[in-house]
Amino acid sequence: MTYDFTTILDRAGHDALALDAIGAPGSGYPAPEAGFDPIPMWVADMNFPVAPSITRAIEERLKHPTFGYFRPSDAYYQAIIDWHRDRKGVADLEPRHIGYENGVLGGVVSALTAFAAPGDPVLVHSPTYVGFTHALEDNGFKIVHSPLVRDESGTWRMDFEDMEHRLAEGHIHVAIFCSPHNPCGRVWERWEVERAMALYEKHDCVVISDEIWSDIVRPGCAHVPTQSVSDDARERTVALYAPSKTFNLAGLIGSYHVIYSDYLRDRVESKGSKPHYNSMNVLSQHALIGAYGPEGRAWADELNQVIAGNVDWACDFIERSLPGVDVFRPQGTYMLFLDCAQWCEKNGRGIEELLRAGWRVGVYWQDGRAFNGPCHIRMNLALPLSRVQEAFGRLERHVFSA
Numbered sequence: 001m002t003y004d005f006t007t008i009l010d011r012a013g014h015d016a017l018a019l020d021a022i023g024a025p026g027s028g029y030p031a032p033e034a035g036f037d038p039i040p041m042w043v044a045d046m047n048f049p050v051a052p053s054i055t056r057a058i059e060e061r062l063k064h065p066t067f068g069y070f071r072p073s074d075a076y077y078q079a080i081i082d083w084h085r086d087r088k089g090v091a092d093l094e095p096r097h098i099g100y101e102n103g104v105l106g107g108v109v110s111a112l113t114a115f116a117a118p119g120d121p122v123l124v125h126s127p128t129y130v131g132f133t134h135a136l137e138d139n140g141f142k143i144v145h146s147p148l149v150r151d152e153s154g155t156w157r158m159d160f161e162d163m164e165h166r167l168a169e170g171h172i173h174v175a176i177f178c179s180p181h182n183p184c185g186r187v188w189e190r191w192e193v194e195r196a197m198a199l200y201e202k203h204d205c206v207v208i209s210d211e212i213w214s215d216i217v218r219p220g221c222a223h224v225p226t227q228s229v230s231d232d233a234r235e236r237t238v239a240l241y242a243p244s245k246t247f248n249l250a251g252l253i254g255s256y257h258v259i260y261s262d263y264l265r266d267r268v269e270s271k272g273s274k275p276h277y278n279s280m281n282v283l284s285q286h287a288l289i290g291a292y293g294p295e296g297r298a299w300a301d302e303l304n305q306v307i308a309g310n311v312d313w314a315c316d317f318i319e320r321s322l323p324g325v326d327v328f329r330p331q332g333t334y335m336l337f338l339d340c341a342q343w344c345e346k347n348g349r350g351i352e353e354l355l356r357a358g359w360r361v362g363v364y365w366q367d368g369r370a371f372n373g374p375c376h377i378r379m380n381l382a383l384p385l386s387r388v389q390e391a392f393g394r395l396e397r398h399v400f401s402a
Helices: 052-062 074-088 104-115 130-138 160-170 190-202 231-236 262-273 282-291 294-321 341-347 351-360 385-399
Strands: 098-101 121-126 142-147 174-178 206-210 237-241 255-258 335-339 376-380
Touching: 052 282, 052 294, 074 098, 074 282, 098 104, 098 262, 104 130, 104 174, 104 206, 104 237, 104 255, 104 262, 121 130, 121 160, 130 142, 130 174, 142 160, 160 190, 190 231, 206 231, 231 237, 237 262, 282 294, 294 335, 294 385, 341 351, 351 376, 351 385
Parallel strands: 121 142, 121 174, 174 206, 206 237
Antiparallel strands: 098 255, 237 255, 335 376
């Protein structure tokens, strides 16, 4: 490896919620017992140093001692256009199709409120990213879940019959589509995206497609941009992206939308501009340019190899050493979604007890019930492999040994 994915970073006190929340009053994550250091595996950020090109881009901008008002540069738009052309196969993206968003969820809310009113139903797949749940509930929308199902091989699939039934019965005209799927880790195949978008077309449904995870894809899998599957999909989709998941830049704030339809883009940008909050940070702009350049591409390729290795090690360990725990080997994201139902039933323990047992030995995993996983736990594997191994060793010895 050319880049550093093995150093164990001490992030405590360095603006890292994943560690600073542990033991803090009211955080819900109590401090570990004596003798155990915390291993952060809950917040979906990475415990790797960022790509050097990002740091250099920010350092170069800091040499100029003014930080006044500005507009996004041509280089910013060109970096996004080049990234989508070379990494996603999108050949027709123009600067006018791209718009800044303070965050993907902010873009979700702008799109929701542009095309639906409080009380209106919105279709989402379940399990559901907790951020979607909060965005919908906080703005008064009615959440309609279409559950994903696991096929005979254990792969998560959309239930198209269920989707159509719910769209028709609820007269639903806005849907949130997560691609790749969080928390399940599915990278949808082209035929799956095509079939879903055909249903949305049939029921005249605006699609808000969260594609923030689209760069973290297992080697051998390929992300299919939602807007690429048909002419209609191109015109009915608000797609949301960010470098934050790929390059661990969430603290710099900076996402963007891709909207081809003039009508959809006018409505979304109108909603985003009216509260006067949706303004870019100048360092965020330069971080994106540094991330999407040649060195950032090489770093991202290595990252995907590292994450695939961590996923394989963890899933193999679970299958071998944690009977009663079921997991789908994710094709995208760096998150696991553990189904602990069989283990809990066999051992007479509830998911809350299991979660706390992990926290006591410093393994800070996340309650999957917030994602509509009834007996599930979500785990972040974007750590040096040595820390992943230490975490699962603790779980085997101290938690699942009961």
